[in-house]
Amino acid sequence: MFGLSTKDTTLLLFVAALTLLAPFLLNPFPENSAMAQFNAGYPDLMQRFVIFGTFAIGFNILFGLTGYLSFGHAAFLGVGSYGAIWMMKLLTLNVIPAIIMGVIFAGLFALLVGYISLRRSGIYFSILTLAFAQMSYALAYSVLTPITGGETGLQLKATDTPLLSNLAPGEIGRANLFGVDMRSSYELVIGDWLFTFNAGYYIAAVCMLIGFYISIRIFRSPFGMMLRAVKSNQQRMNYTGLNSKPYTLAAFVISGMYAGLAGGLMVAMDTQVGPERMFWTASGEVVLMAILGGVGTLIGPVLGAGMIKYMENILSKINDAILHQWFAFMPDGIENLLVAIFHPFIGKGWHLTLGMLFMLIVIFLPGGLVEGGQRIGRIFRRRDRKADSVESDAAKQRKPAE
């Protein structure tokens, strides 16, 4: 289907099902239970999952296929965001032109940065991309304040009057898709459960699925093979008379455009841009997402992105009061002891948990989360095989009995 092999189609359909059913899957706990704290099915976080998923998918096209480690990818995300919000401020509040503008801006910037940085390879390439990103961040924060809003960033204001939108005077515009507000939601209450279906989330999810599909096609195409050849041995490739640079540059720009798409989507979902989106830690975060999930695998980066964003948003909101609530059924002494044990890892300690998780995963699952999934899968499959053999044994036994 869609020009994909059966296996890839299955993967695509699987990811599509996961994203479309996310409002159910991410809200497994009833609203009034203590576990509701772990529910992630609210619009903001769901949007962040797919947006950072898109970002990581794009990053993986560069890093996973060519092995070129860009340490400045957040710059493209930021440039895309600035492009998108200016589109909304000046032209229209419809998100489509904004997103397209984000992709174009990021693509052009990636072309410039890639053209220069790809003259070097390995760590030298990484530092060049890092340098460009850090310069973008520093300038956006300070001297470019008239364009970027500086520290406070850019938001839609009552004074913005986009050309194609009929806003009442003093009305603050809202991002929409042909009149559908990005924040409008449909809420489904089933018993104690609440599921939120948010318009913005589904638009972002569709973008991610398209991005995922394109990424599969790239991975399986001759172009993708060429990129893999760059990774395994660029020298040998050059000896055969092939110039690898156009291929790597194309991969770099495509991956920059994914970042721009993510940036545009971020603005579309939440009309705000700040320069810290381009800081090196943001670039580092997408590197970590890809490695955590599994470099070079199709679905890994999406999983990595989901994991990091989940920790950041859910863990940081657990406080001592909530711990006391969880352990309230225990005797006071044990309750306080348990709270004291968990205290360093929640709330302000979410970084600590994240750091430990990074270490544990890379130590015990060298291939990232995807390898973890495969191992679990293997366990089940082994069981299946046993089940098979049991069944076939039974079948064998049955025959003589006839």
Added chain:
Amino acid sequence: MEAIILQILNGLDKGSAYALIALGLTLIFGTLGVVNFAHGALFMIGAFCAVTLQRILSLSYEVVDDTRTDFLGNPLKVDVPYVNGWFGPEMGQTIIEWSVPLAILFAIPVMMFVGYAMERGLIKHFYKRPHADQILVTFGLAIVLQEVIKAFYGANPIPTPAPPAFTGSFDFGALIGFDPNQIIYPYWRLIYFTFAAFVITAVFAFLQFTTFGMVVRAGMADRETVGLLGIDIDKRFTMMFAIAAVVAGLAGVMYTPINSPNYHMGMDFLVLSFVVVVVGGMGSLPGAVLAGFVLGILESFASMAEVIDIIPGINQIIIYLVAIIILLTRPRGLMGRRGVMED
């Protein structure tokens, strides 16, 4: 003229900080081939060795002073350090004031242990793993280390002043014949520069003139052959890691009077130190030192008001701009070796 001499002095001293951190990093990164994102954390732990020693020396008992009250109106409890009791108030105070220089002695064994434990416990399992895995595991370690420090010492910077003998500045300009107050230079920065020069020389001498150093240099060039010669290169590399940790840690200790240490100072320096190492060229110790000083001096020049007036924002980007120019004109940085981390 005065302005230029002044900025060269400032640059030397910024440069010595960069060079010290980059030196340790390049020992690990350029020679063992491990991308160590926890190197900034080692620098930070060094700085907190000074803080810890200061805390230990100022361990106190409480004396209730009935003549004064605290913020709630209760009698004021005054903390009296034990050292004051043992050595008398004046001597005790002097000991506390000298905690930063004393911390050098304290930091060397601590950092050696930290480096040893890190290499044996974690890094050694990652020599053969892809760089990506090294990044993730060392980044995770860096986060864990800084969060632990934050849990103990909070997020605020902690003042760790230099001993009174070294506070204040001297008039360097007057010494070489300029008008007074034109070129002033703090004593502590002079000490920092001298210290850095000493440590750098010591590391070079160690690698150049000892058998140990020779083996390590041979191992850097061709690890397998050295292994085949029956030399236990692994053990040497562990030592190398510990030395790198000590260099980073001492850079941190000596830096505390310049900037009050806080838990994220390592992350602030991390990116910069990678830039310095790469601009210097992978696998080259002199390159790292040279790049440290070049970037430090150029950064100082870029922060002059006259320069900012001509190119606004240049002080924000100078280091990265210079890095790009150098890497584009010299493919392997200033003094890089062919084939190190190029693929």
Added chain:
Amino acid sequence: MSKSNFTRRGVLKTSVLAGGALAVPTIFDGSVWADGHTGFTNAPEGGTVTLGFNVPQSGPYADEGADELRAYELAVEHLNGGGDGGMLNTFTSKTLDGTGINGKKVEYVTGDTQTKSDAARASARSMIEKDGAIMITGGSSSGVAVAVQALCQEAGVIFMAGLTHSNDTTGKDRKANGFRHFFNSYMSGAALAPVLAANYGTDRKAYHLTADYNWGYTTEEAVRSSTEAMGWETVNAVKTPLTQTDFSSYIAPVLQSGADTLILNHYGGNMVNSLTNAVQFGLRDKQVNGKDFQIVVPLYSRLMAKGAGANVKGIFGSTNWHWSLTDEGSKAFVKSFGTKYGFPPSQAAHTCYVQTLLYADAVNRAGSFNPCAVVEALEGYEFDGLGNGPTLYRADDHQCFKDVLVVKGKENPTSEFDLLEIVEITPRAQVEYAPDHPQMGGAAATLGTCNPGA
């Protein structure tokens, strides 16, 4: 066993418990945040109301954030009738009687802004969308305050700013749903200038080092214009990167310029480092133009003063509030905070505590949680007893006008908290300005209309 402040979405509590209905879809037009039944976002139902405390828990301002959180917990305790009541007893409005807000028990959720606008907005949105928070408060930087304020305006909830000092928050970026109790750059300049003139004379040459971002710009502008108005000359103003840690190359040329006063428009780690470096360069031992060289730090914070250690001694600055104030409100607050936590509160803690009380009181007076009703109740509201003397929440820009403290680093501190001493309490009249002041965004700045979200 313990009681808790755990909270969940108010909407469900009633709809599920009362109806127990299966699969009742509700479609909200326009906004997910709107609760169609009551006309405004996250209208509390049942016996509780949820507030969102959005403070920096990681990053450089984590300690300040921790202190804010302590203040919020104390405020919630007092609102719910626990503890000794703190400033509830000294507040001129008497609607707060320990029965929560509008008769509903106060619960809260917490989040981490990381002092990044993206993270702060994510955290605030989670509070609004997931936890049903009716009001968001907190923060320790102006970038975050402006970003979250804009979000709350869109979402239709009230934003009570925490520590934010830039003019922009209630200047060019003011919003109808946002309120600021903290003072601002303009007030710092206006309060400091006369004190500086009295102590250092009116013919000084000042050299500014300014953090290169919005807050730095507004502070430099404010201090510059008010010091120049009394006769000082500005020799130079140099911008320093936010990420700078070693300021030596900025500080060394100060003496060459012939300046005799250094003004550090820095906050947080920048201020600690630049001040430490300046003292290290021996600037304060120098004589220039026949005068002792002086350093000024426009915005002081006790937590930052602690980071700079002995270097702050004798250095002037301004602050919103200090625990050594002796009015009844401050004393009551210091007592209950100090008794609970063992040390005196910071100015960030004070402003956050006061903001929570002011919000609660406004709801009580309005008799409704509807943001527009709250806005109406707070606009032009005059009150006293909360530590800063008679205070006005001005209707034009939602900025509090009150006395401003000019402080000086203490020479002989008695404890690690006793770092600043109050030099002067600048009366409110002296720091007032027109709502359309050019530093506040001029005539173009507008609050817009309040947004209840529905």
